């Protein structure tokens with residue numbers, strides 16, 4: 331029997347929020363069995379709470395945002411990926427901002443914090459979902475103005491695996507492929523440190539839309555027209571980060587054993603698959 335888990339000790343972390351650029355403080359607090367992952371805003375007078383579930387996602391534009399009744403909490407996906415990887419079923423995440431701090435742009439800081447806090451096995455069985463037949467969603471992603479086919483597929487498998495094809499005609503990135511066979515150790519070594527992609531030309535556009543990346547360009551793999559603008563952590567860092575995002579997005583549906591195969595998928599399509607998994 332596999333048991334539910336929570337963290338063994340409280341975690342506190344202060345860091346910059348990606349889009350607003352202000353400092354945010356986050357606390358992660360152990361919770362009893364069958365609580366799930368709950369997010370709460372401590373800067374709002376009623377300290378509202380929301381469950382990390384697919385139906386509570388109100389936006390997938392650039393990051394994953396939970397919300398209801400006019401309030402929201404953004405950029406949950408990398409923390410969710412780390413909860414997924416370490417098998418944390420029950421936790422309360424309090425933050426005094428509308429965004430979770432971005433850390434170093436990857437899941438590494440959250441993974442280190444959780445390993446340091448330790449895990450507690452709880453006296454209740456973990457509910458694992460096994461995919462019994464192929465389940466997939468298809469959609470369109472945009473490369474500039476050009477629409478491109480995208481897909482994410484869950485195949486029956488006896489362990490968790492994620493394969494991703496990142497396809498781009500950009501001369502700097504090219505196509506990238508990575509196949510990740512899950513274990514918590516492999517997650518830390520292969521996936522946790524990978525940062526998201528940002529195109530130099532998009533950064534200016536994002537800032538004009540109020541989704542300004544902070545001034546620290548090391549929070550992302552920055553792709554210029556002639557080459558990478560900063561040092562890579564892995565040759566195929568971009569596609570490894572896409573796998574981090576999938577682990578975070580699909581954890582909205584709870585732990586699922588499958589081989590997930592994705593072609594150009596992003597948060598929006600990942601969420602559609604999470605919704606389909608919940609119905610199974």
Ligand SMILES: [Zn+2]
Pocket residue numbers: 407408526571574575
């Ligand atoms: Zn991401």
